[in-house]
Amino acid sequence: MKRRALKIDKLPTVRRLPAYLTILRELFLKEEQFVSSSYLAERMEIEPILVRKDLELTRINGTPRIGYCIEDLIKGIEDFLGFGETLDAFLVGVGQIGTSILYNRELTNLGLNIVAAFDKEPEKIKALIQEVPVFDISRLAELSKKIRAGLAILCVPPEDAQEVTDILVMSGIKGIWNFTSANLVVPEDVVAQKEDLASGLAVLSVKLNRIQPAHND
Amino acid sequence: MKRRALKIDKLPTVRRLPAYLTILRELFLKEEQFVSSSYLAERMEIEPILVRKDLELTRINGTPRIGYCIEDLIKGIEDFLGFGETLDAFLVGVGQIGTSILYNRELTNLGLNIVAAFDKEPEKIKALIQEVPVFDISRLAELSKKIRAGLAILCVPPEDAQEVTDILVMSGIKGIWNFTSANLVVPEDVVAQKEDLASGLAVLSVKLNRIQPAHND
Numbered sequence: 001m002k003r004r005a006l007k008i009d010k011l012p013t014v015r016r017l018p019a020y021l022t023i024l025r026e027l028f029l030k031e032e033q034f035v036s037s038s039y040l041a042e043r044m045e046i047e048p049i050l051v052r053k054d055l056e057l058t059r060i061n062g063t064p065r066i067g068y069c070i071e072d073l074i075k076g077i078e079d080f081l082g083f084g085e086t087l088d089a090f091l092v093g094v095g096q097i098g099t100s101i102l103y104n105r106e107l108t109n110l111g112l113n114i115v116a117a118f119d120k121e122p123e124k125i126k127a128l129i130q131e132v133p134v135f136d137i138s139r140l141a142e143l144s145k146k147i148r149a150g151l152a153i154l155c156v157p158p159e160d161a162q163e164v165t166d167i168l169v170m171s172g173i174k175g176i177w178n179f180t181s182a183n184l185v186v187p188e189d190v191v192a193q194k195e196d197l198a199s200g201l202a203v204l205s206v207k208l209n210r211i212q213p214a215h216n217d
Numbered sequence: 218m219k220r221r222a223l224k225i226d227k228l229p230t231v232r233r234l235p236a237y238l239t240i241l242r243e244l245f246l247k248e249e250q251f252v253s254s255s256y257l258a259e260r261m262e263i264e265p266i267l268v269r270k271d272l273e274l275t276r277i278n279g280t281p282r283i284g285y286c287i288e289d290l291i292k293g294i295e296d297f298l299g300f301g302e303t304l305d306a307f308l309v310g311v312g313q314i315g316t317s318i319l320y321n322r323e324l325t326n327l328g329l330n331i332v333a334a335f336d337k338e339p340e341k342i343k344a345l346i347q348e349v350p351v352f353d354i355s356r357l358a359e360l361s362k363k364i365r366a367g368l369a370i371l372c373v374p375p376e377d378a379q380e381v382t383d384i385l386v387m388s389g390i391k392g393i394w395n396f397t398s399a400n401l402v403v404p405e406d407v408v409a410q411k412e413d414l415a416s417g418l419a420v421l422s423v424k425l426n427r428i429q430p431a432h433n434d
Contacts, residue, residue: 014419014423015413015416016416019400019415022415080423081423082426083422096320099313100312106398107418110419111422151425174425177418181239181323183236183262193421196232197321197324198239198327199231201324202232202234202235202298203232204392204408206297206299207408208368208391
């Protein structure tokens, strides 16, 4: 195991790949066979040169005047992202955010498969939400040894986040998708990624300030 | 008004600023006065040199061996992000995601102030959620002229997203925070930012594949 933090060189490209996938699957359903980088550029609202650079990551080559084979490109992106196979996951904390993730079809389409959910509220336990069983969080350690999952989606209150993370890590979970505001401490061979609405608001706020530097509407 | 798309040069830094703010406010509440870049680096899990580069954006300088003045840094980040003043917003679509945003205290702490919510479900209308009134979506055009907001948070089904966007743009909204899977068409002087869980899953999936290239657990 490497001791250095994982580095992703092409992060902005990786972030854009699911959007390409959505557009390509839509074209595939319309029985289109080829797509040009300029069409993709227009739909993605980026420059064609950037589209070509993004798609280099998939190692699928376009043909001049014909474009990219849509089926190959879908397969190439899925392979790169590891979305070809499903990604089995636990969801811990069935509150507003947790529930919205259980209902999110876009994530399911990308291969996310939530196999079990956990909560501490008695009225939520034993229910099926979108066919996912909800267990008492006290059973997390026991069940996470029995039910196989590579990923845990963390939607608990921030004050419980580290304790739950420790249990998950002990039971062999290698990836934690952190929807709490807590900064988690995990071993170096575990990936913890924070999904951070505050970051989105920060970017938006800076962009808004640039178009309206003063209150001059 | 410029015709070119807005470009943010320091996007990764901007995305990190709210996390700095959370840490700094926590220290401020503990009555700490100064903080070192190495402490911030450890909490942020990035290199100290990157912390110093990030904080250059605020134009607050640290003092060798003493560090940064916490109060100045908080003010500097707030000013840069425009978080000093509140950002008034509409929320359209009070489903799972919309509701979770209404309850998100982290966003409130960063200055987001939701002044009105809209939905088409009769049972949701006239309710107050977290003290925010919920109106019938048919009143969006009328009320968005009366109630001032710079931002709209879009949480409607994707098939309704463009229609709602058009109404919002016509009534003078300059920023749209898009939580739907739709790609929106907006005029060049309007900022539309997509908040995309699929992007987060893509990055996480690639990171996970790097630590476990095969199923060798």
